[in-house]
Amino acid sequence: KAGVTQTPRYLIKTRGQQVTLSCSPISGHRSVSWYQQTPGQGLQFLFEYFSETQRNKGNFPGRFSGRQFSNSRSEMNVSTLELGDSALYLCASAVSVGVESPLHFGNGTRLTVT
Amino acid sequence: KNEVEQSPQNLTAQEGEFITINCSYSVGISALHWLQQHPGGGIVSLFMLSSGKKKHGRLIATINIQEKHSSLHITASHPRDSAVYICALPMNYGGSQGNLIFGKGTKLSVKP
Numbered sequence: 085k086a087g088v089t090q091t092p093r094y095l096i097k098t099r100g101q102q103v104t105l106s107c108s109p110i111s112g113h114r115s116v117s118w119y120q121q122t123p124g125q126g127l128q129f130l131f132e133y134f135s136e137t138q139r140n141k142g143n144f145p146g147r148f149s150g151r152q153f154s155n156s157r158s159e160m161n162v163s164t165l166e167l168g169d170s171a172l173y174l175c176a177s178a179v180s181v182g183v184e185s186p187l188h189f190g191n192g193t194r195l196t197v198t
Numbered sequence: 199k200n201e202v203e204q205s206p207q208n209l210t211a212q213e214g215e216f217i218t219i220n221c222s223y224s225v226g227i228s229a230l231h232w233l234q235q236h237p238g239g240g241i242v243s244l245f246m247l248s249s250g251k252k253k254h255g256r257l258i259a260t261i262n263i264q265e266k267h268s269s270l271h272i273t274a275s276h277p278r279d280s281a282v283y284i285c286a287l288p289m290n291y292g293g294s295q296g297n298l299i300f301g302k303g304t305k306l307s308v309k310p
Contacts (some may be wrong), residue, residue, distance in 0.1 A: 192239045
């Protein structure tokens with residue numbers, strides 16, 4: 085069974101641009117969560133989606149948005165990029181949203197904003 | 199005060215040593231995750247536990263809900279165990295598990 089796939093693996097963007105990251109969950113998984121990891125703040129929760137609905141959102145500005153499609157694939161978008169958005173963005177999928185469902189993480193997308 | 203505190207932040211061990219990483223938290227939780235992150239960035243979920251103790255190979259995780267404390271033990275450590283170990287808690291008690299708060303991680307280096 086294929087694992088969680090994140091594309092692209094690496095991305096370099098310029099301040100002010102926007103970026104879209106993709107996450108394909110494990111087949112059969114309907115829950116996708118996104119996280120940002122920076123050296124200063126560590127891992128922080130961005131969003132959680134289940135069956136195309138955003139269930140939870142972390143404490144991030146409106147420039148960060150996401151969505152989930154009917155095939156459970158998810159995308160996140162960051163508009164008007166800032167230098168501080170440089171980070172490793174990770175997604176994780178699970179069968180459902182309950183705490184009994186183990187999380188499976190992707191390898192992340194490393195975004196560099198110059 | 200951080201809601202999730204891990205100790206130690208850094209740990210260097212010799213191959214074969216018994217290792218303990220601690221996680222203390224201040225919020226009510228329904229479960230706790232132990233995660234492993236290798237230098238490439240990918241994260242592997244090692245354990246998810248809500249009570250007692252779980253064992254997988256040389257790894258053992260324990261949790262004491264009343265004392266709000268969890269430990270991750272590695273027996274007979276090996277250089278391939280070198281990684282960052284992170285504990286994570288669901289933010290909404292009894293709620294969805296993707297909404298996590300994370301400890302700052304323990305960087306473990308096992309020397310041969």
